[in-house]
Amino acid sequence: MATTGAVPAGAKTRSKPAGAKRPRPRRGVRITLFRARREWSAYLFLAPGLIIFSVFTVAALIFAFYLTFHEWSAIQPYKPYVGLDNYKDMIHDKDYRQSVINTVYYTGGSVPLGMLVGLGLALLLNQPIKFRGSFRTLYYLPVVTPLVAASILWKWLYNGDYGLFNYYLLKAHAIDQPLLWLSSQNLAMPSVILMTVWMSSGFSMVVYLAGLQSIPDELYEAAKIDGAGPFARLRNITLPLLRPTTLFLLVIGIIGSFQVFTQIFIMTHGGPVDKTTTMVYFIYEAAFKFYEFGYASTLAFGLFALLFVVTLVQLRLYRRADL
Amino acid sequence: MTTYEETERNAASPLEAPRQGRRGKSGKKREGQAAAEWSWGRWVVYLILVAGVILFIAPFAGLVSASFQNIDEIFSVSPHWIPHHPTTTGYRQFLNLGHLSTAQRGQGTGDWRWFANSAFVATSVTVLQTFFNALAAYVFAKRKFPGRNAIFMVFLATMMVPGQVTLIPNYIITKHIPLFGGNDIFGNGGHGWLDSYWGLIMPGTVSAFGIFLLRQYMMSIPDELLDAARIDGANEFRIFWKVVLPLCTPALAASAIFTFQAAWEDFLWPLIIISSPDRYTAPLGLALFVVRNQTSWSLLFAGSVISTLPMVLIFAIFQRRFIQGIALTGMKG
Numbered sequence: 264m265a266t267t268g269a270v271p272a273g274a275k276t277r278s279k280p281a282g283a284k285r286p287r288p289r290r291g292v293r294i295t296l297f298r299a300r301r302e303w304s305a306y307l308f309l310a311p312g313l314i315i316f317s318v319f320t321v322a323a324l325i326f327a328f329y330l331t332f333h334e335w336s337a338i339q340p341y342k343p344y345v346g347l348d349n350y351k352d353m354i355h356d357k358d359y360r361q362s363v364i365n366t367v368y369y370t371g372g373s374v375p376l377g378m379l380v381g382l383g384l385a386l387l388l389n390q391p392i393k394f395r396g397s398f399r400t401l402y403y404l405p406v407v408t409p410l411v412a413a414s415i416l417w418k419w420l421y422n423g424d425y426g427l428f429n430y431y432l433l434k435a436h437a438i439d440q441p442l443l444w445l446s447s448q449n450l451a452m453p454s455v456i457l458m459t460v461w462m463s464s465g466f467s468m469v470v471y472l473a474g475l476q477s478i479p480d481e482l483y484e485a486a487k488i489d490g491a492g493p494f495a496r497l498r499n500i501t502l503p504l505l506r507p508t509t510l511f512l513l514v515i516g517i518i519g520s521f522q523v524f525t526q527i528f529i530m531t532h533g534g535p536v537d538k539t540t541t542m543v544y545f546i547y548e549a550a551f552k553f554y555e556f557g558y559a560s561t562l563a564f565g566l567f568a569l570l571f572v573v574t575l576v577q578l579r580l581y582r583r584a585d586l
Numbered sequence: 587m588t589t590y591e592e593t594e595r596n597a598a599s600p601l602e603a604p605r606q607g608r609r610g611k612s613g614k615k616r617e618g619q620a621a622a623e624w625s626w627g628r629w630v631v632y633l634i635l636v637a638g639v640i641l642f643i644a645p646f647a648g649l650v651s652a653s654f655q656n657i658d659e660i661f662s663v664s665p666h667w668i669p670h671h672p673t674t675t676g677y678r679q680f681l682n683l684g685h686l687s688t689a690q691r692g693q694g695t696g697d698w699r700w701f702a703n704s705a706f707v708a709t710s711v712t713v714l715q716t717f718f719n720a721l722a723a724y725v726f727a728k729r730k731f732p733g734r735n736a737i738f739m740v741f742l743a744t745m746m747v748p749g750q751v752t753l754i755p756n757y758i759i760t761k762h763i764p765l766f767g768g769n770d771i772f773g774n775g776g777h778g779w780l781d782s783y784w785g786l787i788m789p790g791t792v793s794a795f796g797i798f799l800l801r802q803y804m805m806s807i808p809d810e811l812l813d814a815a816r817i818d819g820a821n822e823f824r825i826f827w828k829v830v831l832p833l834c835t836p837a838l839a840a841s842a843i844f845t846f847q848a849a850w851e852d853f854l855w856p857l858i859i860i861s862s863p864d865r866y867t868a869p870l871g872l873a874l875f876v877v878r879n880q881t882s883w884s885l886l887f888a889g890s891v892i893s894t895l896p897m898v899l900i901f902a903i904f905q906r907r908f909i910q911g912i913a914l915t916g917m918k919g
Contacts, residue, residue: 295732298730298731298732299731299732299733302729302730302731302732304821304822304823305725305729305731305734305822306731308721308722308724308725308729308822308823308826309721309722309725309737311718311721311791311792312718312719312721312722312792312797313722313737315718315788315789315791315792316741316792316794318759319752319756319759319788319789319792320744320752320792320794321740321744322755322759323752323755323756323759324744324747324751324752324755326755326758326759327751327752327754327755330754330755384635384638387631387634387635388635390628390631392628392631392632392635398635398639400901400902400905401639401642401643402638402639402642403901403908404642404643404646404898404901405642407847407894407897407898407900407901407908408646408894408897408898409850409851409868409869409893409894409897410851410853410869411851411853411868411869411872411873411890411893412869412872412889412890412891412893412894414873415872415876415886415887415889415890416645416646416648416649416887416890417645418876419649419652419883419886419887420645420648425660425661425665427644427645427648427665430664430665461642461645465642466912469909469912470912473909473912518748521748522748522749522750524853524854525853525854525869525873528853528857528873529873529876543750543854546750546753547854550753550754550757551858556754556757556758559754560751560754560755563748563750563751563753563754564751566748566750566751567747567748567750567751570746570748571746574746
């Protein structure tokens, strides 16, 4: 629709050469309109999706940006323009910084571990063994479990008095006294990470399996003839050829884990002492506990910016390593 | 990206492929060699895998077992993997069905409607989103009209934005939907779509990512097919419905399954917009139940089992599609 309304009335009087060119854009407009009319059904097809998308994504994004420049309290009618104050507050907000650190901690723990376990399982399951399908199904089950249900289950497993973890660890004499998993400052985040690894490694496993199966057998045959042992083949064939898979999982995993919320909400409520307050949990509290919509929107944009940069850096590093 | 043609070629999912291959030539060779090489190593593989499965599945087993125990048994010193006195009280209490004693009611009850709500909302979102996505994807893939590329670029550009950015404005927008929930034509005065099924369903009925995937898939359908239908006098909707959709079944099924799963376990959005317990979805009801009744574990276990069951069933039935879907969502580059 580049040519729509391209001919201002003034063009006629200004100069002769412009006058000579005039018919072309007008014809362009007319053709565009004609084509639009001829393809009216295409717009009709697009309409439902486009309307909903315009309201809940495009308008919402613009509105979110607008909110960041206002002190927009959900409970007060007066919503003044405050310029960049929200952004300044965000930069100096120590609690927000802590939530970023917590989120990075969570991501740094859960994403690589989940991928590693998934890769290990995929390598094992890629062997010609019996019951492969059943193994795969069982390992994938945690992925389809609703997060809320899984969080409740793990909250119970971590229970200080009756949880299975303490029971078996005590029985095995690995610990002398029950651990307070979720209410200890040092253990809370690792506990959440462990639960996430349980939830997510099935997904990595399936993706890695798909990646493994796209590696041609001939490569392994050739390597064997050259006398490469199993570990050399793993290091020199499998892992390099799985690089795209790894990048995919890494990008998806990091994006997903930066948005962690449900586990935190149910298992720890961000505690103890904000040790597990992640970015989204912090945003949620700012918006729906303190009703600071403007500030919370700013924080959400902070999350967006961070994710954007992290993803960009990953792709850049990947490309450079590829050359 | 898997395309229509590729899926046609290897109709089985990528993970099913080796199972077929094993019957074939190369597979056999590989198995024979591996067997020779891994004679003892194979046992180690089994050992690790079985140990891993036990670790992965034990929490589930504990959950199912505990959901049939009464509260005394749950809190016994040593965990009972098999309930000594199996009971369905937890289930009845959580679903608020059957006769409950006053003491049980005092412990708090759930509501079977939470699950009905979840089923209704997730089904609606899945049906509408699949339909709307397919319509848009078809137009982007197969029709040429002014503005197509510009609109498609906008869709693509928003895919990077995390959902939390639009969360807060969407709360306000949902509140100000005109002519709903006591709102006037300018969207003021009432609560709009807040605390309603509309609010739960409508924002989820379109997905840029879903449109993108389906479009990629539809691009590989040959134009000649559509032209042939046109020459036979089919109108545009008929072409879409009778020619394009049937050819996209694998992609549609995969995206529908993931949409349903996501809608079923969506938590943050219902948490924000729903306030009356009648309209809680299953995850929301469960989560708020944890907050209110910290110690009613027998009910919580029952609720967790019920909310997990549909997902496990769907996974069991559509396992192949699930795994195909993961491959579809970008594995092939």
